[in-house]
Amino acid sequence: MSEGKETIGVIGVGWVGLVTASCFAELGHPVVARDIVPEKVAALSAGETTIHEPGLDELLARNAERLTFTTDMGELLERARLLFVCVDTPPTRSGDADLSRVRAVVEGLPEDGGHVLIMKSTVPAGTGEAIRRDRPGLAYVSCPEFLKEGSAVADFMHPDRVVIGADGGDEAAADALARLYAPLGGEIVRTDVASAEMIKLASNAFLATKISFVNEIANVCEEVGADVGEVARGMGLDQRIGPAFLRAGIGYGGSCFPKDVSALKMLAGNTGYHFQLLNAVIEVNELQKRRVVQKLLGRLDSLVGKRVALLGLAFKPQTDDMREASSLVLAARLQGEGATVSAYDPVAADAARELLDGVELCDSALDALDGADAAVLVTEWPEFAELDWAEAAGRMARPLLIDGRNFLDPEPLQAAGFEYEGIGRATADSPAPASAD
Numbered sequence: 001m002s003e004g005k006e007t008i009g010v011i012g013v014g015w016v017g018l019v020t021a022s023c024f025a026e027l028g029h030p031v032v033a034r035d036i037v038p039e040k041v042a043a044l045s046a047g048e049t050t051i052h053e054p055g056l057d058e059l060l061a062r063n064a065e066r067l068t069f070t071t072d073m074g075e076l077l078e079r080a081r082l083l084f085v086c087v088d089t090p091p092t093r094s095g096d097a098d099l100s101r102v103r104a105v106v107e108g109l110p111e112d113g114g115h116v117l118i119m120k121s122t123v124p125a126g127t128g129e130a131i132r133r134d135r136p137g138l139a140y141v142s143c144p145e146f147l148k149e150g151s152a153v154a155d156f157m158h159p160d161r162v163v164i165g166a167d168g169g170d171e172a173a174a175d176a177l178a179r180l181y182a183p184l185g186g187e188i189v190r191t192d193v194a195s196a197e198m199i200k201l202a203s204n205a206f207l208a209t210k211i212s213f214v215n216e217i218a219n220v221c222e223e224v225g226a227d228v229g230e231v232a233r234g235m236g237l238d239q240r241i242g243p244a245f246l247r248a249g250i251g252y253g254g255s256c257f258p259k260d261v262s263a264l265k266m267l268a269g270n271t272g273y274h275f276q277l278l279n280a281v282i283e284v285n286e287l288q289k290r291r292v293v294q295k296l297l298g299r300l301d302s303l304v305g306k307r308v309a310l311l312g313l314a315f316k317p318q319t320d321d322m323r324e325a326s327s328l329v330l331a332a333r334l335q336g337e338g339a340t341v342s343a344y345d346p347v348a349a350d351a352a353r354e355l356l357d358g359v360e361l362c363d364s365a366l367d368a369l370d371g372a373d374a375a376v377l378v379t380e381w382p383e384f385a386e387l388d389w390a391e392a393a394g395r396m397a398r399p400l401l402i403d404g405r406n407f408l409d410p411e412p413l414q415a416a417g418f419e420y421e422g423i424g425r426a427t428a429d430s431p432a433p434a435s436a437d
């Protein structure tokens with residue numbers, strides 16, 4: 001039942017907006033969600049999901065009568081007071097966040113309607129202050145999202161924390177938002193707008209730093225014969241460090257980390273501050289994607305005329321998202337070395353097709369491996385753990401596997417005849433890669 005529950009407005013029905021809309025509907029709120037793309041609104045109104053996210057279809061179906069999708073901003077403004085802005089803020093060529101969509105939304109909001117603008121989109125610190133200056137009649141609250149693709153519904157329903165930033169005069173709006181999130185149980189962090197904006201950017205930049213750090217540790221482990229899995233386990237037990245986000249691999253991708261790290265670096269730079277650590281985080285991540293190519297050169301001497309199979313293309317499992325996926329750089333580098341590239345991904349093939357020039361997309365892992373001189377595991381899809389690796393070894397011209405996510409157990413692979421090499425993993429047959437310089 002939705003009696004007594006406040007109507008929620010959602011502006012921008014991309015991934016964040018759709019998850020937000022469906023989850024508030026699940027909590028019993030009527031929701032009006034507005035997008036400028038009529039086809040998207042029509043599909044959602046007809047009950048078709050536009051993104052691949054576990055649990056979302058069920059939420060949409062179960063709460064269909066509470067959810068209205070529309071292109072009409074007037075309808076949204078009439079029915080909802082609390083407006084969640086969920087439009088995207090992609091990086092521009094300069095590496096800053098592109099705020100044009102946010103601006104277009106803000107300019108369209110009336111100042112005398114009693115609405116509360118709740119900024120979910122990731123924006124540079126200072127954006128809220130600028131909007132408040134330009135539109136003093138609007139109540140403004142910063143409430144950044146911390147959702148992970150593949151577990152966004154669960155993350156929304158069970159947040160670690162909910163950050164609510166408001167400045168003088170907007171406390172009542174912040175209180176209303178805190179009441180909305182109270183049933184979810186996560187700690188509510190009440191702060192000012194600029195600090196809320198920084199919490200989001202700093203959190204993602206710190207997580208990216210953790211990944212680049214462990215990737216560099218992995219590279220050193222290879223030189224000294226240590227195992228990065230053991231090192232991360234030992235480090236993670238220190239409560240000040242924690243075990244999460246210490247998986248070495250071929251670098252982070254996705255729509256958030258590369259964009260947010262770059263946005264924070266640029267934000268600092270625009271104020272005249274040189275955020276040196278983030279330069280290293282970005283550079284390590286770029287080099288890490290290419291390191292696999294050095295590993296292959298170390299074993300095959302030359303890649304000219306060789307066939308390399310990529311297992312997985314998406315930036316992480318359980319998604320078809322190809323944004324900033326390591327596979328894009330890797331495929332291009334392999335082709336640049338003269339290799340032909342075949343690939344298989346259980347769900348991202350369609351999304352990958354237009355991004356991967358000249359890569360042969362196959363219908364199964366075994367098809368991709370057929371005749372290959374080497375394979376690279378790019379995305380840790382569970383089905384790769386179940387693959388018949390003995391059959392795969394028989395199909396390949398040379399059973400050589402670089403496990404870019406340290407996902408597979410080396411022993412059975414080696415027993416099946418594979419030369420196996422992970423990232424910073426101590427295995428019987430992992431020589432140091434060819435020099436990176």
Ligand code: UDX
Pocket residue numbers: 145146147148149150204207211244245246247248249250251252253254255256257315316
């Ligand atoms: C991330 C943040 O986690 C989320 O809080 C934010 O709001 C949006 O960005 P997401 O991009 O969905 O979420 O992916 P996440 O699961 O965090 O992984 C990001 C990337 O880091 C992936 O490419 C993954 O493979 C890589 N990664 C993650 C590692 O290489 N090692 C790790 O230990 C963890």
